[in-house]
Amino acid sequence: MGTKYFILEVKGVTDSRFGNCAAVKANPVQEIKMGAFSSQSVIPYECSDTVTFFFPDKKLILEPILRLARTQSPWTPDMSHFKKERIFDESAQKKIEIYRHLSFFGAMLSAVGDSEPVRVSREKQHILSQQYQNYMRRNYQFDPIDLQEYIGRLRDNDPNFFAWLFDDNSLRGYSEWELDEEYQDAWQHFYSRCDPYFNEQDDDDEGL
16 A cells, blocks of 8 residues: 555646646655554645645546545555656746656556545435434335435435535536546445345445
8 A cells, every 4th residue: 555645735837848737736644653543644734745746737637636635535646657757846946856647658547546436425324324214204104215215316306415425515516417437436336325125245345
């Protein structure tokens, strides 16, 4: 497992070789161990440990990175997907070290590396289950629906459902069919698990 990073910012820059690019500044996540307990911490501002990654200004490559930044999720880049370089930073008037993603050179590689896939959190799953149980206590006699149908109604009637479900405000107003592929996979995975006939043994994901 590689180093986990917390993304501080993603900003557009102009590179003398490649034109418009995106510079991603990130700080390593530090793990602190005290006996049998451990915790994680990160410096939330640019410092001597900050690492700069460069990506092409292409939506397909940047969207997973922007999602991690929006949701403040940890990022574990595969460093074999980057080339270490020193470039001249005109704003700082000095040479700086960067890691340039190999997609600049035509390689079709993931920008997010070994980072955790998008999934609906246990907390959101618990909240929806509690809401469903409360609804059924009041309406079972007149509306005997299962959990999956209840969640399907929220999906269809609440324009901010996916923004809430994934803690990503950029999804406000999105329908299921407007989600990108990673969110689509996460939604389908969660929705299928809400089926009353879902078989836990058929699912390899222990994360939910």
